[in-house]
Amino acid sequence: MNPATVQELIWAGVLVALAAFWPMMSNGYWLGIGVDVMMYTALATSWMLFSGPTHYISLASAAFFGVGGFVVGSGMSDYDASFWSMLALSAVIGGVLAALIGLATLRLSGVYFVIFTLGLAEMIRNLVSWVQNNFLGSRGLYVLTEFTDAHLYWMLLVTAGCVYLLGWIISRSRLGFALRIIGGDETVARHVGINTAMAKVILFTTTGVFGAIVGAIIAPRWSYIEPNQVFSPQLSFFVVIMALLGGSGRLWGPVVGVIPFLLIWNWVDSNFPNQSILVLGVAFLVIVYFLPHGFVGRIEQLRARARGR
């Protein structure tokens, strides 16, 4: 992963500006798709911030996302808090949670981290349900706001833009350089004096913060929040597939993966709902066997070949 260029940043800015017009050109179904695209773009890009350079596969997205949604639901429903204060709180909780997980697992090899994040969303869901049933009384949580889909879309667009900008800054900083060395060879990184655990924990914390923010922003869309719904483990796999399908080498890779995957998924899910889970399986196998560097890698490979001719 090379440092991102200024040219890339300008392109990204143009893209964000163009994307901002989407709600004015579409409504109903296509606006809904737009919200999904933005949500997953933000999640997959923040996943890429951490997993791209380090090659650690995080399946914690659903956990952070769920924490964000649940904090907003609980705060607005049980304590009459405002949406914005709960949004801020969920970012803090997401970050603290990620930092704790990072401190426990990121000092060790990547396998432990994957295993730990694999069941994390499910475990937090069990804990939250238990707390809700035994101490809070099992009430539903309502999130009632004035926001329309277009508002959510713009908020998610801003979030995705911030994630990208942060990634751009990091990739040009000392921290980004350190992460690239860690991804290349962790032993080398340690020997040249990089505090590898700390670098990984910092990056993972940003993933947690953004995951929770996205979950919090999406909460008003559901209006009724239930742990089973916000902690859906499938979301983590979606994020991984989209990010890797796009390509893990570039910060803008996820965008390329999110749109085709979402369109295919929606089509299969509405036509063959029982077979939709197979799409996830096939997507993983396609990534491993045919697109190990994603669409972006394939495009760059073709471009290099064209240039060589």
Place this chain on the structure above:
Amino acid sequence: MLDILVSGLLLSGTYALVAMGLNLQYGVARIMNLANGEVLVLGALAAFWLYTTAQISPILTVILVIPVAFIGNWLIYRFLLTPLVRRSKSQGALEVDSILATFGMSFIFIGIMVSIEGGFFFYKYLSEPISILGSTTSLNRLVAFLLAVLIAAALYIWLHYSRPGVAVRAVSVSTEASGLVGINVPRVSALTFALGGTITAVGGALISTFITLDASIGVVFTLKALIIVIMGGVGEIRGAIVAAIILGLVETGVATLVDPGLTLAAAYFIFVIILLFRPQGLFGRRAV
């Protein structure tokens, strides 16, 4: 209290068996198989399906499952995982690839199982109550435990006192060195992977006699098996047994004393403690 001890111990028998299967796959074949739980559920589905459609006893199914699971897992290793082993430059790259590939397989297994049976795999087999040491439990738990112990003991003896068993253990210590002393590493890895998958499927068939499963529950068992393997130390059979007993007891304890919905949280709690204080496992050697 005695109830917790008895049912926790009975549960840990099958856990230990399943963890041994995963241990073989990860410790010897070097494949982090996250479709392990789905293979277990496939075994359970076979037991459920044969019992409800043809009244075939789950114990007979265990015997039927062995060749099918062995060949199936061998084919998976030979045709899907060998290319990954060949192209990987390092253990880390292989781990990432095998994790993603086995995720893919796990979802495909789930898809297939959902199309066979979308609901719970519920059936009654040997569910008469029996009394052990004054604590009441059901006969199927005891039978599953005894069979699991029998299979695990056979495996242990085979690994320690037979020639192929020694080869398997040699590969688990070092693939390079065992290649140098004339062991056909790819062949041993493939057979060990197949053996591990078989043991997992058998464990699934046994578990299905006393726990009601469904097509999407596999990941929970994958996690439990992984936690047991890590707690015991990768490649350590004795460690896996001790770890399985600890997990079985803690889970049963939490389920009876606090809430049955918190068993996964209990498993995580153990996991965190192991990661913080003894990441190489109870019986593992510290990595150099």
